Amino acid sequence: MTSRFDSPYHAPVLVEEILGLFGGARRALDCTLGGGGHSAALLDAGMDVTGIDRDPAAIAEASHRLRDEAAAGRFRTLRGNYADADALLPPGETFDAILLDLGVSSHQIDDDARGFSFREGAPLGGAMDASAEAGTAADFLNFAELAELTRAFKEFGDEPKGARLAREVLHRREHRPFAISDDFVGAIRAVLGPRSGPGDFARLFQAVRIAVNDELDGLARALPALRDRLAPQGVLAVIAYHSGEDRLAKLAFREWASSCVCPPKQPMCTCRGRPLGTLLTRKPITAADAEVARNVRARSAHLRAFRRGD
Numbered sequence: 573m574t575s576r577f578d579s580p581y582h583a584p585v586l587v588e589e590i591l592g593l594f595g596g597a598r599r600a601l602d603c604t605l606g607g608g609g610h611s612a613a614l615l616d617a618g619m620d621v622t623g624i625d626r627d628p629a630a631i632a633e634a635s636h637r638l639r640d641e642a643a644a645g646r647f648r649t650l651r652g653n654y655a656d657a658d659a660l661l662p663p664g665e666t667f668d669a670i671l672l673d674l675g676v677s678s679h680q681i682d683d684d685a686r687g688f689s690f691r692e693g694a695p696l697g698g699a700m701d702a703s704a705e706a707g708t709a710a711d712f713l714n715f716a717e718l719a720e721l722t723r724a725f726k727e728f729g730d731e732p733k734g735a736r737l738a739r740e741v742l743h744r745r746e747h748r749p750f751a752i753s754d755d756f757v758g759a760i761r762a763v764l765g766p767r768s769g770p771g772d773f774a775r776l777f778q779a780v781r782i783a784v785n786d787e788l789d790g791l792a793r794a795l796p797a798l799r800d801r802l803a804p805q806g807v808l809a810v811i812a813y814h815s816g817e818d819r820l821a822k823l824a825f826r827e828w829a830s831s832c833v834c835p836p837k838q839p840m841c842t843c844r845g846r847p848l849g850t851l852l853t854r855k856p857i858t859a860a861d862a863e864v865a866r867n868v869r870a871r872s873a874h875l876r877a878f879r880r881g882d
Contacts, residue, residue: 585673600621624657
């Protein structure tokens with residue numbers, strides 16, 4: 573069974589849950605356009621949609637898929653990093669609904685040439701915008717300093733042996749540069765042992781991808797800027813697949829929904845003294861069993877949402 577919003581490029585997750593949160597919205601901003609699956613669902617629900625993506629292949633795919641809606645003036649695309657959305661959008665433009673579906677698309681993972689995969693022989697690429705003069709996973713593993721590598725493996729990859737793995741990478745690159753997935757898998761196995769497997773590889777390859785694309789810092793920069801692009805009563809929703817991403821969204825939404833953010837022992841409130849809106853998800857929304865059975869990549873998705881006040 574497939575969703576009518578799926579495509580060979582990507583299967584969007586938590587579509588019905590997103591539509592429920594965005595009920596009544598007329599203008600939506602899809603900050604991570606991908607293959608246009610979520611945008612197609614938002615358009616189908618009657619919204620006008622602006623889609624942002626830094627991957628030109630994603631822009632091309634979505635533009636072709638949604639060409640009729642674009643011709644009707646209901647869909648437009650902007651190429652760039654969602655972290656720079658404030659600069660990409662016209663001054664003062666606001667939206668009733670803003671979506672961030674973080675991570676990578678199915679197409680990016682499945683296309684070995686893009687370098688997001690740990691399949692045997694795949695290049696160490698991993699740049700969201702393959703056409704830009706950005707670094708790759710190979711560049712990061714070959715040139716990052718010990719502290720950078722350690723931070724990526726420990727903080728982005730939740731790896732207790734991150735410092736040891738960083739030293740292993742430094743040792744190996746002295747003899748031969750990292751070029752393909754097998755090189756990094758070999759370093760991981762040398763540190764985590766022969767019982768390490770796909771779960772460990774996926775986690776640590778993801779950590780390198782996050783470092784290469786500056787994803788956590790970009791998300792931290794984007795969240796308040798996107799909040800300020802919400803119309804009154806507008807909803808910002810974030811789908812995260814990584815604990816660090818989910819934590820950033822959770823803490824930001826919780827703070828915005830608080831009436832006071834002063835230090836606990838401060839005798840008098842000196843902050844804004846009022847909430848900026850309402851937290852819509854006390855706990856993250858996750859995919860139902862039926863969706864996970866249809867799309868295994870939905871199993872790690874965590875959806876959180878915030879509604880701006882008047």
